[in-house]
Amino acid sequence: MDYAYRLLMLLSALTLCLLPFSSCSAPSVGFYAGSCPAAEIIVKNTVRSASDLDPTIPGKLLRLLFHDCFVEGCDASILLQGNGTERSDPGNTSVDGFAVIDSAKRLLEIFCPETVSCADILALAARDAVEYTGGPSVQIPTGRRDGRISAAANVRPNIIDTSFTLDEMAKLFFAKGLSMDDLVTLSGGHTIGKSHCSSFNDRFKLDPDGNVTVIDSSLDQQYAVQLTKMCHAGARDDSITVNNDPGTPFQFDNQYYKILLEHKGLFQSDSALVKDNRTMNKVVEFANSQDGFFESWAVSFLKLSIVGVKTGDEGEIRQSCPMPNR
Known part of the structure; x- marks a missing residue:
C-alpha cells in the first residue's frame, strides 16, 4: 500500500x-x-x-x-x-x-x-x-x-x-504522501532552530588565509561573509552552530520566507524554493501573510504527524523509549 x-x-x-x-x-x-x-x-x-x-x-x-x-x-x-x-x-x-x-x-x-x-x-x-x-x-x-x-x-x-534540489526533495515528499505545498510549508520549520556549519559550508570556499574566494550565487554575498566569520576556518569546527533564521531564531513566525526572498536561506535546499516557479508563489504568499502560513502549517503538520503510523496490533507500546520491550 x-x-x-x-x-x-x-x-x-x-x-x-x-x-x-x-x-x-x-x-x-x-x-x-x-x-x-x-x-x-x-x-x-x-x-x-x-x-x-x-x-x-x-x-x-x-x-x-x-x-x-x-x-x-x-x-x-x-x-x-x-x-x-x-x-x-x-x-x-x-x-x-x-x-x-x-x-x-x-x-x-x-x-x-x-x-x-x-x-x-x-x-x-x-x-x-x-x-x-x-x-x-x-x-x-x-x-x-x-x-x-x-x-x-x-x-x-x-x-x-541540505544540498538537495527541489526535485530531490519533492520525490521524497511525494513518496510520503506529502505535496509540493506541504514541502514549502513544512520547510518553514526552519524558522526556529540552529544548524552545524558542516550542513552549509559547501556554499562557499576559502583560501588558506581564510578569505572568501567562491560563494554560491543563490546566497546573499554579505550574508555568506558573515557565515564564514561565524564558522571560522571554512566551518571545519562542527561544534559551532548558526541560527537558521538570523532575525527571530527562537520565534515561530513567517520570517523564514522573508529571508528566502532576501537570498538568506541557510541551506541550498532553502534557496531551491525561490529558484522554481512551482514553489516561488507559495513562498511569496507566506512571506506576506503569517496567518496564511499558520493555516497551512496546521494542515501540513497534521499530515506529517500521521505518515506511516502503526496502529492496532502493529508495533508495541514501549516501556522505555530508547529500548524495545523484551
Whole structure:
C-alpha cells in the first residue's frame, strides 16, 4: 500500500473516529481521554520546562519528528539506541531532543504505565514546541504505536539532505504522501532552530588565509561573509552552530520566507524554493501573510504527524523509549 493511499484511508478513519461513541484502532483526537487523561498536559509541561531552560529545545524536537517520520513512519524508531539503529547513523548524529522525550515518558509511566506510546509523545512534543515558540496550536490525533524496526541503512535514502534540489526533495515528499505545498510549508520549520556549519559550508570556499574566494550565487554575498566569520576556518569546527533564521531564531513566525526572498536561506535546499516557479508563489504568499502560513502549517503538520503510523496490533507500546520491550 503506497503512502498516498494509506494517508487517504487514515484521514477517512480519523473522520470516523471523531464521531460520538465511535470505537476504532486508528489514531484519533482524544485517544487517551479514558486511559490517560493527563497525557497531553504532561507532555506539554515537559516541553515547556525544558524549553524554558534551553531555548534551542523546540527546534530540536521539531527536527526529531521529521527525522523519525520520514524513515519508518511516525513510530519513534529514531529513539531506539544501539549499533545499526537509525539513531547511530551519521545522518542523525546532530539530531537531539531525546532527553525531553525520555523525561515525558518516565512521568507517563508513573501515572499511566504501558499506555502512552513514545511515537505519540514525540508527535505531541513537536506540536507543543511550535506552539511554545509562538506558532499555531494544532489538534493532532493520538494512538500511534511504537515500531520495533530501526535500521541505519534506511536513514540516508529517506531523509532530506541540505544540498538537495527541489526535485530531490519533492520525490521524497511525494513518496510520503506529502505535496509540493506541504514541502514549502513544512520547510518553514526552519524558522526556529540552529544548524552545524558542516550542513552549509559547501556554499562557499576559502583560501588558506581564510578569505572568501567562491560563494554560491543563490546566497546573499554579505550574508555568506558573515557565515564564514561565524564558522571560522571554512566551518571545519562542527561544534559551532548558526541560527537558521538570523532575525527571530527562537520565534515561530513567517520570517523564514522573508529571508528566502532576501537570498538568506541557510541551506541550498532553502534557496531551491525561490529558484522554481512551482514553489516561488507559495513562498511569496507566506512571506506576506503569517496567518496564511499558520493555516497551512496546521494542515501540513497534521499530515506529517500521521505518515506511516502503526496502529492496532502493529508495533508495541514501549516501556522505555530508547529500548524495545523484551
